[in-house]
Amino acid sequence: MPATYFMRFFDRAFEWAITSGVRVLLITTAMLLMLALLKRGVAKLSSLYEGTLPGRAQIKRVDTLTHIVRDVARIVILFVGMTMILSEGGVDLKPLMAAAGLGGLAIGFGAQSLVKDLISGFFILWENSVRIGDVVEVAGVTGLVEEVELRTIKLRDVSGNLHVVPNGVIEKVKNLTKDYSYSVFDIGVAYRENVDEVMRDLLEIAEELRRDSRFADDILEPLEMLGVDHFRDSAVMIKCRIKTEPHKQWRISREMNRRIKNMFDAKGIDIPFPYQPSYWGEPKKGTPQPT
Numbered sequence: 001m002p003a004t005y006f007m008r009f010f011d012r013a014f015e016w017a018i019t020s021g022v023r024v025l026l027i028t029t030a031m032l033l034m035l036a037l038l039k040r041g042v043a044k045l046s047s048l049y050e051g052t053l054p055g056r057a058q059i060k061r062v063d064t065l066t067h068i069v070r071d072v073a074r075i076v077i078l079f080v081g082m083t084m085i086l087s088e089g090g091v092d093l094k095p096l097m098a099a100a101g102l103g104g105l106a107i108g109f110g111a112q113s114l115v116k117d118l119i120s121g122f123f124i125l126w127e128n129s130v131r132i133g134d135v136v137e138v139a140g141v142t143g144l145v146e147e148v149e150l151r152t153i154k155l156r157d158v159s160g161n162l163h164v165v166p167n168g169v170i171e172k173v174k175n176l177t178k179d180y181s182y183s184v185f186d187i188g189v190a191y192r193e194n195v196d197e198v199m200r201d202l203l204e205i206a207e208e209l210r211r212d213s214r215f216a217d218d219i220l221e222p223l224e225m226l227g228v229d230h231f232r233d234s235a236v237m238i239k240c241r242i243k244t245e246p247h248k249q250w251r252i253s254r255e256m257n258r259r260i261k262n263m264f265d266a267k268g269i270d271i272p273f274p275y276q277p278s279y280w281g282e283p284k285k286g287t288p289q290p291t
Contacts, residue, residue, distance in 0.1 A: 031081035116168035121150040137174040177246035183253040188235030190270035218248035
């Protein structure tokens with residue numbers, strides 16, 4: 001009797017080995033081959049872009065995206081392969097898939113913010129809207145980007161404080177140093193001043209700044225005079241701007257402001273301060289008092 005059971009077990013094992021066993025072996029071999037090809041492909045891609053991309057920030061961005069794609073591909077290969085192996089082993093996958101679906105749903109509800117951070121971080125990296133070394137404003141925080149990761153962005157503000165901003169809370173990005181920048185000037189002069197002469201003086205100061213060897217490389221274009229922008233209670237506002245290299249707009253603004261102040265002092269151009277005119281009560285046909 002035991003011999004009969006043994007023979008039946010041996011026959012079934014042999015039958016499984018020459019049918020499903022062969023398929024399991026082929027599936028396992030295919031999984032290992034695909035994982036090896038994936039690893040080799042990622043290494044080859046890394047060597048290619050490290051030799052062609054110009055900066056460390058671009059290399060880190062592409063490296064992060066490559067590793068994300070690699071990890072997703074690994075999960076897909078292993079999941080599909082293990083599912084096929086379990087199916088060949090006679091395991092009923094319907095209860096297992098149902099349990100996995102419920103578990104995934106529960107985890108998803110519990111980790112919504114994490115998933116949102118990861119998805120937002122992927123698209124921030126993919127679109128290259130933020131790079132290491134940029135000065136950006138995100139989620140009400142402005143600072144220099146020190147790290148761009150899949151879940152967070154780390155910013156260092158002008159006071160030296162480090163802000164860690166989750167990618168999921170970022171609704172819009174203001175990049176202050178993308179490709180080029182502008183030094184924008186809103187200059188107020190008194191109503192008694194000749195605005196045409198003031199604008200000519202501003203153009204002259206900007207040209208002198210462009211000829212200065214300390215600042216010439218930072219300026220991309222001559223000053224763009226936008227003209228009289230609006231009127232305030234005590235000043236006429238003149239707007240102009242200078243196109244600069246990224247990160248150089250603040251340096252140019254400070255130097256331009258210094259030269260404008262010195263020029264206004266030398267020529268006696270009035271920079272007004274706010275005031276409120278007052279009139280004493282007079283008859284309707286009377287002469288109003290001076291301010």
